[in-house]
Amino acid sequence: MKHLFNFHSFPFPAFLLSATGIFALLPSCYGQITDPKATEVWEPEPRVVTPGQGTKPPSDAIILFQGMNFSEWQSVKDSGDVKWYRNSDSSTTVLPGAGDIVTKRAFGDCQLHIEFRTPPVVKGEGQGRGNSGIFLQDRYEVQVLDNYQNRTYSNGQAGSIYKQSIPLVNACRKPGEWQSYDILYTAPRFNADGVLITPAHITVIQNGIVVQLNTEIKGTTEYIGLPKNKSHGKAPIRLQDHGDLVSYRNIWIREL
Amino acid sequence: MKHLFNFHSFPFPAFLLSATGIFALLPSCYGQITDPKATEVWEPEPRVVTPGQGTKPPSDAIILFQGMNFSEWQSVKDSGDVKWYRNSDSSTTVLPGAGDIVTKRAFGDCQLHIEFRTPPVVKGEGQGRGNSGIFLQDRYEVQVLDNYQNRTYSNGQAGSIYKQSIPLVNACRKPGEWQSYDILYTAPRFNADGVLITPAHITVIQNGIVVQLNTEIKGTTEYIGLPKNKSHGKAPIRLQDHGDLVSYRNIWIREL
Amino acid sequence: MKHLFNFHSFPFPAFLLSATGIFALLPSCYGQITDPKATEVWEPEPRVVTPGQGTKPPSDAIILFQGMNFSEWQSVKDSGDVKWYRNSDSSTTVLPGAGDIVTKRAFGDCQLHIEFRTPPVVKGEGQGRGNSGIFLQDRYEVQVLDNYQNRTYSNGQAGSIYKQSIPLVNACRKPGEWQSYDILYTAPRFNADGVLITPAHITVIQNGIVVQLNTEIKGTTEYIGLPKNKSHGKAPIRLQDHGDLVSYRNIWIREL
C-alpha cells in the first residue's frame, strides 16, 4: 500500500480508507499525474505588451530614433549633439566625418530593432561599399554593409558579427532599399577577477531571415587583431560613421 | 631576436636580415597582428537568399501553406487529404473534428514562419478560447491561444512552450487580428542508448516581440503529466485541431 | 595590388615598393595569416593555482569542511552552531532532527567538491535509504541517496537534479564507501522584473563519472510541485538532514 499514497500527507477518514474499493476512488495522481491541472503554472503572469504595427514599436519599447529626434543620442567625439543628416522621411544619414553616435542610456540584455539603407548610388567595393555598423554595448559589432552582389570577406559581410561569425546566409536587399535587423542579445558575465564566465550571445534576423543563431560572441569585434575580453557593465548602443552614406530609421529597443 | 620571428618559417635573404633597421620594415604581424587582413575569413561564402516582402517568403523557403494549397499536408487521422476550411482570403481554418494536420515532409533544425488568427467572435474562456497549437517535430508545442484579456495558466498562454516555459511577455493581438510567430528551432540530440545529450532549443518571436529566447525544451509538451524524452529523428510540423475556429495562413519554413 | 596590402597602414619606403620581387619579401600575413605569432594572445595571464593532492584542496579553494571544523557553517533552524556528529575520521554525520546546515558565506558561480558516504548499515528503501542533499544557492538540490541496488524514481536518484534531471548513469558506490561529487555551477540571471533570462547550469561528476552535463536547472527543486523561479542573488550551500545517517567530509569550493 505504501506505493499508493502516503498516509501522513493524505488524512482520509478511517471509515473511508477501510471501505472496499476506496482506492478506485483515488485520482491517479497518486503514483502518476492524471489531472492536466497538475502541470499548470499560474505565476508569474507575463505582463502585457501591445505589439507594434508598421512603424509603431511594441508598447514597452524605448524609441531610440524615429522622426528626426536625436534626444536619445550623442556624438562620440565630443559627447555633444548629433550632427548626422536629418532626412525628410524621418530617417538619418551618416554625415561622413561627424563620427560615431551613441545612445545616452546604457543597455545590457535587449531586443533591438533597427532599419538601415545602404546608399542607392553604388560606390566603392568590398568593405568600401555602404559600410557602417551597430555596436551592442559599445563594443560588439553587427556589420552593416552593402553586400548585394558585392563580395568581401565572409566574416565581414552584412549580418556578420564583425570578424568573428560568418552569417548563415547572405540576406541583403538591393542598395537603396530599406532593410531590417532584429537582434536578440544577452550580455556577457565576468567574475570578480574580470574573467569571462558566460559569453554574450546574439541572434540576428536580417530582413526576416536568421543570419546569426544564438551565436557566442568571442569578445570585442576588432578591425585589427583578435577579440578582447575585459569586464564591463551596461553600455550604450553605437552606430558607426564609416564614411559612407548609410541611413537609419525606426530604431527601438526593449530591455529583456 | 627570438621573440621577433621564427627563422624557419620566414626565409629572408641573409643580407636583408643583417641590414641595419631591417626590423623596422617587418610588418608587425610578427609578434602581433597589425594588418586587418589577417583576421579576414573568406570561406565559406554564405549563399545568397532573396529576402521576402509582404507575403512573399524568402527565396530558399519551402512554402508549406499559401493560397489554399494543401499539397504539403495530410490529415493525422487517416493520412488522407486535409479537410480543414479553405477560405477565400488564402487562409485555412480548423474544421473542428477533422483532427490535426501534419506536413508530409519531416524537419529538424529550422526557421518557421506562421501566421494565425483566433476567432473574431469570442467564445469560451481560459484554454477554451481560440485554442490550437504548432508542434515542432510532431511533439513540441508552441501554444496558439486567444490570450487577449483572457487569463489562463501562464505556462499555457500563447507563446508558451506548452506547460514548460512561460512566455517572457503577453504579446497577443486582439481576437480576429492576424498574428505571427517567427520560430528558430534546433532539434535535440540523443545518444546511442536513446539518452538526451543536447536538448532542443527554441526562440519564438510573436508579432515582432521575443517571447521565448533560446529556451531549452524539456521534452514532449504533455497535456497531462511531465515531459517525455524518447529518441527521434526528423519529424513533421503539426497543426492542432483543438475544436476552435483558429485560422492559419502564410506558412513557410527554412531548413537550417 | 590593392588586394595585397593597404598602403595607408603600411608605409614602406617607395624604393622598396618599386623594387622587383619586393612582394616575395612580404610575409604572407598580408592577405592571410602565415605567422603563428599572429594568433597568440598573451593577456590576461591566468593566475596560478596549486592543484590539490589527496585530501588537500587546490590553493585557491575555500575549505568549507575538513577536520571537524564547522566555523564556515551554521544551523538553519536557529542560525546557531551546527549540532551534527563530529567523527574521529574528520567527517561529520547528519544528526537526525538537528536540521539542515548552511554555509555562512553566500556563493554564485562555483566549483564545489564534496565527499559523502551513505550509511554502511542499510536501512529502508527507495528514498528512505541514505537520503540527504546538497543545495546550490540554498535552493537547487543535487540529490544524495544510496542508490546501490536500490531503485527509486529516476529523477530522484543520486546524481539527479532533484525531480528535474535524471542522471546520465547510476554511478553509486556501495553503502559505507566514500563517494565524491565534483560540481561546476553557473548561477541563473534574472532581469529587473525578476524574470529568468539565463537559467543556471550544472555539471556533476560522481565518482569520476559525468552524471549531469551542463544541465539547465529549471528552477527550485521541489519535493511537491513544479520548479519555481524567483529572482535571487548569491546564497549559501546547504546540506540536508533528511533523517538518515549520511556523512560528509572534505568539502571545498572555488568561486569562479
Add this chain to the structure above:
Amino acid sequence: MKHLFNFHSFPFPAFLLSATGIFALLPSCYGQITDPKATEVWEPEPRVVTPGQGTKPPSDAIILFQGMNFSEWQSVKDSGDVKWYRNSDSSTTVLPGAGDIVTKRAFGDCQLHIEFRTPPVVKGEGQGRGNSGIFLQDRYEVQVLDNYQNRTYSNGQAGSIYKQSIPLVNACRKPGEWQSYDILYTAPRFNADGVLITPAHITVIQNGIVVQLNTEIKGTTEYIGLPKNKSHGKAPIRLQDHGDLVSYRNIWIREL
C-alpha cells in the same frame, strides 16, 4: 466547480459528488500538485556503471591505453604500429620523430580521462618545454605543455583550447609529476550544406581544477591562422608528437 476538476476525466459515482463536503476528500492535485509522487519520473532507469578506483576506470569505459598495450592505436604517418616508448611503469613516452598517434576507433560526444607528465628534466622555454597535445575528433586540441613557471601566450598554455580559449587558471603541476585531464566533450553539428549549426563544447578539469567550462570550440585549433569549420563525423582521438618527451598513461574514454 469547473475549476476544481473535470468530470470527463474523473468518473466519481453521482452519490459521492452530490454529498456535502466531498471536495474536502479530493486530494489537492486537483488545481495544484500536493502529492510528491506526481513529479516522480521512473523511466528511463539510468544504467549502472561501476565507478573506477585508483587506476581502474569506470566499468563502461573503453580503455585506450593502460599497461603498454597499443592495440587501440596506430601511427598517423603510416597507419602502422605505434613506435612511441613503452615504459616499465605502464606509461608511454613520445618518441620524437615517430609522429602523432591516433585511436583506431572514432568518437563523438565523450568523457575522456588522460594522464600526462611533462619531462622531469626541464629543457627549452615557452612552447618549447614539454609540448604535446590531445586532439578531440582529430582536430580540436587541448594543449599539453609544461607551464610550471614557464610563461607562454595565454591561449597556448596547458589547459587551453589551443589558440582559442585561455584556461581559467594555470593549474599545472611541476615537471615530472603526473597530471590529469578530465574532459567532457560534445561534438559539433553541421547542416546539409556543411554549415556549423551547433558548435562543439568542452569542459576540461586539470588536476581537479576546472580550466575550461563548457567552452564553445570555434573550429579547428590551427597553429597558423584562424579556426576552420568543415563538416565532419566521428573521428579519432589524437596524441601529438611535438618533439618533446611527454609521457601518457591511464587513458580511457566513455561514449556519451
